[in-house]
Amino acid sequence: MLAFGYRKFGGPAVFEAMAQPGLKPTGNQILIETLAVNLNDEDRNERLGTNTQLALPLIPGHDVVGQIIEIGPAVTGFEVGTVIAAHTQHTYAEQVLLDSDLAVTVPTDLTPAQAVSLVTPGIIAYKTVRYFADVQRDQTVIIRGAENSIGMLAVQLAQRLGAQVIAIAPNRFSDRLTALGVHQVVAPDRQNPNHVLADQGDVVIDLTRQGEHGKDNLAVAKFDATIASFAPSLPATSKSIRFQSIHPTNVISDQATLQMLFKLLRTGQLTVAIAQQLPFTLNGFIQGHTLLDAPHDGQLVVAK
Incomplete structure (x- = not known):
């Protein structure tokens, strides 16, 4: 072998x-x-x-x-x-x-x-949206790193739950994200997301590799918002934030997650x-x- x-x-x-x-x-x-x-x-x-x-x-x-x-x-x-x-x-x-x-x-x-x-991108995206961020209908969800594989899936999953999704991603991904139906794309190479989206997010999901945008995530989050990130913690803030560090968990099993993702993919509800x-x-x-x-x-x- x-x-x-x-x-x-x-x-x-x-x-x-x-x-x-x-x-x-x-x-x-x-x-x-x-x-x-x-x-x-x-x-x-x-x-x-x-x-x-x-x-x-x-x-x-x-x-x-x-x-x-x-x-x-x-x-x-x-x-x-x-x-x-x-x-x-x-x-x-x-x-x-x-x-x-x-x-x-x-x-x-x-x-x-x-x-x-x-497998890995879907499991991370699904558990982030459903468990760590606990996205709910009609929330404004800001997804940083929306251009990567996990981010693209998280965008689609959050929208399925009835959230209004705003993507933070380089401008060259704007057309692709717009085609997925996001409410707005803010490109850091064109605009400052902290200014454009200040205090707008009910939920902020940071899917960049190191989750190093702690201060930026705080800037775009509402008071009492949820922030989910790969970072282990947030910088100090006066905002009342529910912070969730994204990590492997069996609260939702990988098997149940994959079964749901395969169903969504084969029925055209996920790309x-x-x-x-x-x-x-x-x-x-x-x-x-x-x-x-x-x-x-x-x-x-x-x-x-």
């Missing part, structure tokens, strides 16, 4: 093909033949060595869609031949072994690339943006991570 990983941290060129022993499911495990994987910032950060707990050599990857080729004796609800999606580990491989409790059946009318592109689909080869993973290191619009998917 072939996998793609690295023996040292660094740039995309650290990737190499690695022969791995055959995998055998036991207990509640299932074995899948990989069809597609999604490349995320988490994968990039691991490759750069930001997680000092990782042991080398490493087969990275977290988002996978694959077809079940073998099931453990305790598995129920899945059959050989079923295509599933999961958020798990070591997915840059021809075969992936995972706990069946992590798996969600992929509807037959979705492609593996479509389904896998929703995904795939920037590029790359071949499931060593060069495909190297090229994918090269693109991951640079600004890109949409998800990067490696697929067979």
Whole structure:
């Protein structure tokens, strides 16, 4: 069985093909033949060595869609031949072994690339909108970082709940966000959002990579607003703010989240943006991570 990983941290060129022993499911495990994987910032950060707990050599990857080729004796609800999606580990491989409790059946009318592109970005966006930000009908929701994959999904999910969504994103994304139906797009490269949107947000969602816009988020939030961000905390403020730091949570399960996202996608209530689909080869993973290191619009998917 072939996998793609690295023996040292660094740039995309650290990737190499690695022969791995055959995998055998036991207990509640299932074995899948990989069809597609999604490349995320988490994968990039691991490759750069930001997680000092990782042991080398490493087969990275977290988002996978694959077809079940073998099931453990305790598995129920899945059959050989079923295509599933999961958020798990070591997915840059021809075969992936995972706990069946992590798996969600992929509807037959979705492609593996479509389904896998929703895994991490969709889970984060859904839990942010529904749990951390707790978006309600008729609220004014300001989404910073609306141009990235998580942001585009959060925009659509907040609108489905009946919120009036204002997007903060570079001007080149204005047409795309307007097509999604946002109430307003404020481009920091054209206007100062703090002035244009001062004290307007019932909810402010910051989906930029580090969530470093704490003071700016406070400026556009109403008194008694909710702010959800990847940042661990907010700067001091006289406003009465409900702050939520976005982090992994099982309050809403990943499986329930993916089932809902797949339903929305297949019924046309949600769209995904795939920037590029790359071949499931060593060069495909190297090229994918090269693109991951640079600004890109949409998800990067490696697929067979």
